[in-house]
Amino acid sequence: MNIASIKIVGARNLVSCDLDFGSRFNVLSGENGQGKTNLIEMLYLIGTLRSFRAKNIRELIQFEQEQLYIKASVEKDASEHNYTVIVSETGRKAYHDDKFVRSITKYCRDMRIVLFTPEDLRVVRGSPSDRRRFLDRAVYGWNEGYLSAVQSYDKVLRSRNSLLRDPSPMLDLLDVYDVKLASLGSEIIQWRCEYLNELLNGYQKAFYAINQSDAKTVAFSYESSVSPDLLKTPEQIEPFLHHLLHEKRGEDQHRGSTSIGPHRDDLIFCFDGRNAFSFASQGQLRAMVLAWKTGEMNLLGKKHGDWPLLLLDDVSSELDPARNEYLFQFLRTTSSQCFITTTHSDHVLLDDDRIDFTVSNGVVSRQD
Ligand SMILES: Nc1ncnc2c1ncn2[C@@H]1O[C@H](COP(=O)(O)OP(=O)(O)O)[C@@H](O)[C@H]1O
Ligand SMILES: [Mg+2]
Structure with missing residues (x-):
């Protein structure tokens, strides 16, 4: 194209x-x-x-x-x-x-479309929301349904948050929002993790090719209120999120916003088994993002021919x-x-x- x-x-x-x-x-x-x-x-x-x-x-x-x-x-x-x-x-x-x-x-x-900007090069040390946006942009191109799932999730999240701030909220309606958030949230988390799995191999190969003198291992870790074990069993994510939303409802009402879900998750770039944020050099961080972007292009190229x-x-x-x-x-x-x-x-x-x-x-x- x-x-x-x-x-x-x-x-x-x-x-x-x-x-x-x-x-x-x-x-x-x-x-x-x-x-x-x-x-x-x-x-x-x-x-x-x-x-x-x-x-x-x-x-x-x-x-x-x-x-x-x-x-x-x-x-x-x-x-x-x-x-x-x-x-x-x-x-x-x-x-x-x-x-x-x-x-x-x-x-x-x-x-x-793959976009690569100087802001991307700083993403590993940026804020969690920068990293979520960075990841989401990649998944939008990868999975057709992802964008509409994210848009629907954001809409329900805004409604839930405004209801949480209501001094006498309709609890039935909160129940409905919790069901929807758990379902959409679980889709989003699964697609993100699936994408990271697909990308990992090409990302690692590209990183080693860029940093030939560096034998350090690189990987990703998806940090979520859903535990790593549960992330491996996709069918359990939705009931778990639903349970957690219910459990945190009182706390969320107190703070006036929803404290768990994919809108709070983070993508960690790992370097030699640790968070690259703290341990990788500036050059290594840039090599990671460069490796990601070439991996992102390769994946799309392969998927769509x-x-x-x-x-x-x-x-x-x-x-x-x-x-x-x-x-x-x-x-x-x-x-x-x-x-x-x-x-x-x-x-x-x-x-x-x-x-x-x-x-x-x-x-x-x-x-x-
Ligand atoms: N809505 C707008 N209408 C007119 N000019 C704008 C608007 N938004 C930004 N600009 C101007 O665009 C210029 C920045 O362009 P940009 O594409 O960021 O430059 P660069 O060549 O450095 O990438 C600035 O001069 C800014 O004032
Ligand atoms: Mg510019």
Whole structure:
């Protein structure tokens, strides 16, 4: 799958544009603050209907404008389809081949995007919510039903939390929410653990390839209110969560929020049997994230028989030369369409199949 062309109007600082892309490496160079990440954000939006940095999607609309319009022409299996996203004050609307699509899952079905940003490189030492978001983003692309399970879970969680804060809550309704949360929560936990299991082997191989001099073992640990033993027996997760929600209800009412469930879980990167957060060096931490991202691409490529599209936002300047070389060597072995932003085009170690763009003051220009 690749984005052959895109039209963007009214997005952040980007001047309205019509761009044709190459099917392999599209390199976007420019100084800081010119609009490179904004363009990556729009590509991410057209593929996932979400932003990776705005809390509210309306932030993507250009100041003083009423709406943001993006239309992309996507090539897949020798046919061409268009995808349109319009964001206005009333929210976001999505169209596939000019037909309105209500379901985000339906819209995203054929789009697979891997995003890799400098924030990802810091995720091991970031907050648990950063790590959950990092993991969730990977699982969204992997499992079609995952996004809608997470959205439903969040909705029930918000309802339960507001009911917990009610001085005289309807207990029957809390019972209903507990049943739903346990069921959706158990699905989410299972999919996350399944994903980590699938990823582990490729992740370890990539880590050793990147850190050849380092014989340390790396792994993941999913930290949850569900014990590791129970995580191995998926059918027991739901009744356990249900039991725990019931048991913690009084405590949760006191604090006004739900204290257990996948929204509180964490992904631990292990290094030599310990939490990498405390024991791995900066370079090793970055190698772990790089290994994750190459593993994520490999998994999607294998599962769907088609490489995902890669959005690589200014990552090279944060990697040392050897790891940067590894990254580009890996990308050359794939057939992914890649969008690579950089402030230093000499960090982009690519000679062939490459189209260059400059981004300056919101103007994106193709260099021929
Ligand atoms: N909604 C918006 N409308 C207009 N300009 C915006 C909007 N949001 C951000 N910007 C501008 O976009 C620029 C940052 O662009 P960005 O893509 O992050 O730069 P970089 O090239 O460093 O990645 C800033 O100048 C910021 O003021
Ligand atoms: Mg940027």
